[in-house]
Amino acid sequence: MSRRHRFARAARRAAPTCVFAVLLAGCASADKNLTVPSSTTASAASSSSSSSSSSSSGMAGMNMGSGSSTGAGSVSVDGVKAVPTQLLGSAAWQGMKITAEATTPLPFVIYNGTSEQMVKAGPGTSFHLMVMLSDAQTGVAIPYASVWATIKRQGKIYYDARQWPMISRYMGPHYGNDVSVPGAGTYQLSLLVSPPVSARHVEYQNVWLHPHQVTLTFHWTPPA
């Protein structure tokens, strides 16, 4: 099954949750706007993005416990501490910066407007994946899109899921989920990003009109 169809099928499967999230998550775009996604391949090492500089060598020693790009080890709000993040890679798409980061596994709450569901990271969870979409020039977050993440190693798929539109005091709006991978290794992370489904100021009228896929390579080492 093609990625495109998998995406659409999964979007339909997610329909009950999309009822409330359709505007925020852009779930409708999966059925309405799908065309064959354009695709680029970037790796953390080859990306020209400034923020990827630490990943080109840093990922070899990826350690969720010590690597920190937030420097927020001492920051705590209501007892909830910022957790260190590790850059997995970044790419650019028509002026949108797509950045994938990982934090230590963490619980999160899915709230649908009337009820909530707590998602706890199980013992097999490797990390919490966060995909940030932002304007490459201004750094302002871009909401209302959808992100589907697929993680492969040597052609085998180990993770394949929609990312929740998510908010966080420290990370701001992002798209994320808890992820399990089978141990240390070099993985390919593919991100299928759908167009933001929203009204747009005219500076954005000609960009991000079709789904777009990027592939990032990262090295994963479980924390000691």
Ligand SMILES: [Cu+2]
């Ligand atoms: Cu998150």
